[in-house]
Amino acid sequence: MDRSDVVVVGGGVIGVATAYYLARRGRSVTLLEQDQLCRGASLGNAGQITPAHMPLNQTGVLLRNLRWMLLPSSPLYVPLRFDLNFFAWLWRFHRACNPRHIDRATEILCRLGRASVELFDQLADEFDFRYRKPGRLEICRTQKALHDVRHEADLLQSFGFDFHMLSREELVEREPAVTGEVAGAVEFPDSYYCDPKQLVLNMAKAAERLGVKIHTETPATDLCVESNGSVRVVTPDGEFQAGAAVLACGAWPPRLARRLGLRLPVEPGKGYHLEIDLPAEPPKTPMMLVEQRIFVTPYDSFLRLAGTMEFSGFNLRQHPARLKMLADGASRYLSGIDGANVQSRWCHLRPMSPDGLPMIGPAPRAPNVWIAAGHGMLGLTQGPITGKLIADALVDGHVSEELAELRPDRFGKSR
Numbered sequence: 001m002d003r004s005d006v007v008v009v010g011g012g013v014i015g016v017a018t019a020y021y022l023a024r025r026g027r028s029v030t031l032l033e034q035d036q037l038c039r040g041a042s043l044g045n046a047g048q049i050t051p052a053h054m055p056l057n058q059t060g061v062l063l064r065n066l067r068w069m070l071l072p073s074s075p076l077y078v079p080l081r082f083d084l085n086f087f088a089w090l091w092r093f094h095r096a097c098n099p100r101h102i103d104r105a106t107e108i109l110c111r112l113g114r115a116s117v118e119l120f121d122q123l124a125d126e127f128d129f130r131y132r133k134p135g136r137l138e139i140c141r142t143q144k145a146l147h148d149v150r151h152e153a154d155l156l157q158s159f160g161f162d163f164h165m166l167s168r169e170e171l172v173e174r175e176p177a178v179t180g181e182v183a184g185a186v187e188f189p190d191s192y193y194c195d196p197k198q199l200v201l202n203m204a205k206a207a208e209r210l211g212v213k214i215h216t217e218t219p220a221t222d223l224c225v226e227s228n229g230s231v232r233v234v235t236p237d238g239e240f241q242a243g244a245a246v247l248a249c250g251a252w253p254p255r256l257a258r259r260l261g262l263r264l265p266v267e268p269g270k271g272y273h274l275e276i277d278l279p280a281e282p283p284k285t286p287m288m289l290v291e292q293r294i295f296v297t298p299y300d301s302f303l304r305l306a307g308t309m310e311f312s313g314f315n316l317r318q319h320p321a322r323l324k325m326l327a328d329g330a331s332r333y334l335s336g337i338d339g340a341n342v343q344s345r346w347c348h349l350r351p352m353s354p355d356g357l358p359m360i361g362p363a364p365r366a367p368n369v370w371i372a373a374g375h376g377m378l379g380l381t382q383g384p385i386t387g388k389l390i391a392d393a394l395v396d397g398h399v400s401e402e403l404a405e406l407r408p409d410r411f412g413k414s415r
């Protein structure tokens with residue numbers, strides 16, 4: 001039987017960062033991944049590191065969008081399905097759509113984001129992951145959207161993040177790729193981007209250099225906590241014993257957590273990307289096209305258009321209308337998108353929590369088993385800080401105040 005201080009389950013950005021920071025604190029670590037490393041949501045996301053962020057929960061968001069949520073071509077798509085867990089998730093989401101929660105969650109997300117960026121800076125000294133700091137533009141076609149983004153920017157500024165307003169003329173001068181009817185943009189200078197796949201794979205190599213043992217194609221099928229508190233993780237290739245385990249399984253159904261009596265309300269939020277050939281005049285800065293909620297990230301040999309949120313359960317079916325919506329939506333703001341050669345079509349599942357905050361902490365009935373789930377739209381941004389907070393807590397033996405707010409059992413109903 002394999003023995004180590006900690007077994008980490010999941011080889012996405014969250015699991016790999018956790019293994020890396022544990023190894024840096026001198027712990028022996030085994031990481032189990034059911035597939036290959038970085039094949040989940042961490043692979044093809046928009047690559048944008050956005051420390052200043054609000055939760056998806058917005059006052060009245062569900063009621064406001066009810067009209068078009070059933071349309072496959074809308075940014076938020078919720079096909080009709082009968083799923084009691086999803087209804088319970090929606091109810092929790094709705095309850096978190098209030099100004100008090102939004103302020104509190106924004107403060108927490110900004111705090112985590114700022115701390116993560118410091119770690120990204122350090123990681124960039126250790127290995128390459130195409131980390132760049134050009135800021136980010138949120139581009140609006142309507143004055144109403146520009147007004148709303150300005151309002152959000154004011155809130156984010158109160159948490160220490162600057163912004164600049166750009167008129168249509170200033171925007172076009174800076175980004176000649178912008179065409180069509182746009183009202184202007186808000187620039188967030190404290191925003192970065194990277195190649196998420198390169199980040200995870202190079203961080204995994206750095207972890208291996210520190211002694212982490214990585215087992216791919218090794219699904220964790222069961223988990224037992226012994227009477228002395230140690231943990232046994234069962235796989236088809238044998239058992240892995242450790243003093244502690246961390247479950248970083250992304251949007252996969254949280255079956256292992258359920259074995260510990262913990263029901264994690266993680267709902268898969270499907271997102272897509274299209275990678276197209278670089279247009280003649282490619283955007284220079286990562287962007288968010290606000291009305292369509294499309295994220296545009298320029299890489300050396302392609303432009304990645306990513307976004308859309310689809311709550312259709314746990315599946316990886318690609319809906320052609322969703323991919324078309326990315327291209328059609330982006331071409332309303334940018335030239336050179338229409339008819340461009342497509343290099344890659346991809347979708348994957350964001351692990352969405354109902355209150356917009358990740359769930360990080362020990363399982364209530366098994367304090368040596370930690371959960372790291374529900375990072376939603378911000379898992380890349382929060383990967384390093386999640387790994388570090390867990391490593392520090394496990395090594396130092398106490399749960400920091402910061403983590404107390406993210407307890408995985410905060411939704412109650414542990415059975």
Ligand SMILES: Cc1cc2nc3c(=O)[nH]c(=O)nc-3n(C[C@H](O)[C@H](O)[C@H](O)COP(=O)(O)OP(=O)(O)OC[C@H]3O[C@@H](n4cnc5c(N)ncnc54)[C@H](O)[C@@H]3O)c2cc1C
Pocket residue numbers: 009010011012013014015032033034035036037038039040041042043044045046047048049050218219220221248249250251252270271272273295306307347348349350351372373374375376377378379380381382
């Ligand atoms: C279209 C899109 C755009 C996005 N853009 C951004 C962005 O710009 N910035 C940002 O910060 N975030 C972004 N995100 C969100 C981000 O990608 C996710 O939050 C993050 O990747 C979640 O990481 P994870 O490690 O929890 O999950 P994953 O990357 O999905 O990894 C989970 C891993 O666990 C493994 N696993 C599951 N169960 C088991 C088991 N039983 N045994 C062994 N292994 C198991 C899976 O195989 C998988 O490899 C985006 C997401 C999408 C879909």
